[in-house]
Amino acid sequence: MSLADWGHAEPYEDVSGEIGIVGIGEAAYSRASGRTSRQIAADAVASAIEDAGLKPSDVDGITLSMVDTDFDAAAFHEHFGTSHDIWVSRCGGGMTWAATAAYDAALAIRRGDAKTVVNVFSVDWASKRGELVGGPGHFHAEELFKQNLEVPFGWFPQPVYFASIARRHMAEFGTTTEQLGSIAVACRRHANRNPLAVMRDKPLSIESYLESPLIADPFRKEDCCLISDGGAAYVMTSLARARDLRREVVEVAGVGLGTSKTGRYWAQQPDFTATPQIFSAPVAFAMAGLEPCDVDVLTCYDPFTIVSLMQIEDMGFCPKGEGGRFVEGKALHFDGGVLPYNTHGGLLSHAYVLGIAHVVEVVKQLRGESASQVPDASVGIYGGYTGPQASTLLLRRGGA
Amino acid sequence: MREGFPLPDLQWEPTREYWAGAAAGELRMPRCTACRRFCWYPDGNCRGCGAEQVTWERMTGRAKLFTWVVLEHAFLPQYGRDLPFVSALVALEEAPGVRVPTRIVECAAEDLAIDQPLEVCFRPLRFAGVDGEVVAPFFRPIARLSVA
Numbered sequence A: 001m002s003l004a005d006w007g008h009a010e011p012y013e014d015v016s017g018e019i020g021i022v023g024i025g026e027a028a029y030s031r032a033s034g035r036t037s038r039q040i041a042a043d044a045v046a047s048a049i050e051d052a053g054l055k056p057s058d059v060d061g062i063t064l065s066m067v068d069t070d071f072d073a074a075a076f077h078e079h080f081g082t083s084h085d086i087w088v089s090r091c092g093g094g095m096t097w098a099a100t101a102a103y104d105a106a107l108a109i110r111r112g113d114a115k116t117v118v119n120v121f122s123v124d125w126a127s128k129r130g131e132l133v134g135g136p137g138h139f140h141a142e143e144l145f146k147q148n149l150e151v152p153f154g155w156f157p158q159p160v161y162f163a164s165i166a167r168r169h170m171a172e173f174g175t176t177t178e179q180l181g182s183i184a185v186a187c188r189r190h191a192n193r194n195p196l197a198v199m200r201d202k203p204l205s206i207e208s209y210l211e212s213p214l215i216a217d218p219f220r221k222e223d224c225c226l227i228s229d230g231g232a233a234y235v236m237t238s239l240a241r242a243r244d245l246r247r248e249v250v251e252v253a254g255v256g257l258g259t260s261k262t263g264r265y266w267a268q269q270p271d272f273t274a275t276p277q278i279f280s281a282p283v284a285f286a287m288a289g290l291e292p293c294d295v296d297v298l299t300c301y302d303p304f305t306i307v308s309l310m311q312i313e314d315m316g317f318c319p320k321g322e323g324g325r326f327v328e329g330k331a332l333h334f335d336g337g338v339l340p341y342n343t344h345g346g347l348l349s350h351a352y353v354l355g356i357a358h359v360v361e362v363v364k365q366l367r368g369e370s371a372s373q374v375p376d377a378s379v380g381i382y383g384g385y386t387g388p389q390a391s392t393l394l395l396r397r398g399g400a
Numbered sequence B: 001m002r003e004g005f006p007l008p009d010l011q012w013e014p015t016r017e018y019w020a021g022a023a024a025g026e027l028r029m030p031r032c033t034a035c036r037r038f039c040w041y042p043d044g045n046c047r048g049c050g051a052e053q054v055t056w057e058r059m060t061g062r063a064k065l066f067t068w069v070v071l072e073h074a075f076l077p078q079y080g081r082d083l084p085f086v087s088a089l090v091a092l093e094e095a096p097g098v099r100v101p102t103r104i105v106e107c108a109a110e111d112l113a114i115d116q117p118l119e120v121c122f123r124p125l126r127f128a129g130v131d132g133e134v135v136a137p138f139f140r141p142i143a144r145l146s147v148a
């Protein structure tokens, strides 16, 4: 099977060095809190604008999710008491869009549609959980091919999809439960050091991981992400303007997006143990003029341990199939690991805010502000994932 | 959610033949009449040649175990009564590139092995708290020949 049989890279123009991230903001991350997604978004955006040293009226662009975050231009004006023109794109937010929002913002700024753009994502799924069939599986339960061909057989929801992928990865490549566990343990250790993380007070050793019950064998609960309320935002502007603002410049060095032909039907993806990161990462690295060996810190959209393991392989940090051996032991830890990874705790242990906090964490690392700081981090990368697509965002301290 | 969920909707056109086949004791798969490619899931024109015409053909029912999960947690309350059970994807002998979601029966979970040979069997599918039942294609290990 060749790569072309199952997916492709989206054609992206070179936007390297055009914009930077100049402000980050976070709303509280929590279990069910009663907050609405709009309130959470407003908190995050206000905090990001303040961090950048800007006023709300300076922000003339918003990128947000097409589904979850309800914070459009009208909500922005209502919250901040402003009335200026705002360019809005619904191709932003979290997951893959936490990366590709930077691409859309760069093009909007190049066109002159906006000067300063905030990307925001917020979610209140912990509070809303009771309304959802199968929790975050709700969307999949409503999809009619899944409803009529998968759900009747128990092939539902996401923990079952990804435990199936993990089983096949184990069979093809010799990946072990302990290796998956080392990913969960690294995330938890970072969360334990992060006062903002939902799991800050709950330690996890590899021994306790191995002793915990299976929920969807080969997965344990700790292979699966949290369900949370929370959100974050980041502010982007031209690199020239970024240099006049108060924060250290974090340059958008490269962006990529890859697509799988089989979409959301994980069962039918020809290369069952890969992600579209195979298509996305090379685009971002080429745009940035960087290689995997240049990366100081990685964050991956990590709904399940196996998704990070596959993205680490597919981004080129190790050959396909070697991911299990690559992540063993302390390899992903912030202090001395070969590839410091999800240093905020990730979706597994920080909060399930669908990747927006992953980008914020990379920015913190490049500014030297992380709770688990990698010494002298100058290049960071985020791998976004939805299943049908994967995205890559390369950030660089300072800017050329 | 639709009444009867998570039983399949036997009237939903794209998969109606799949469930009608099961009721008749046959495993049927959709195939492009022009290029003979399997169109699975049957969500529109043939992905190989673009033709619209699809026919449903009877399969031998032999397959290999592509991957599986042992469900220990009730992700839907309706799954609860059956726990633990094995949910799997199997690759059909005639169509190894497509994967059929199913349950594996007549085998202890610890005895399953990747790529092991399976055969289809038809069993009533029922869920706690849901009226009715539907005959569904499950898979089981191909019985070893007994030495007489």
Ligand SMILES: [Zn+2]
Residues within 6 Å of the ligand: B032, B033, B034, B035, B036, B037, B046, B047, B048, B049, B050, B051
């Ligand atoms: Zn065809």
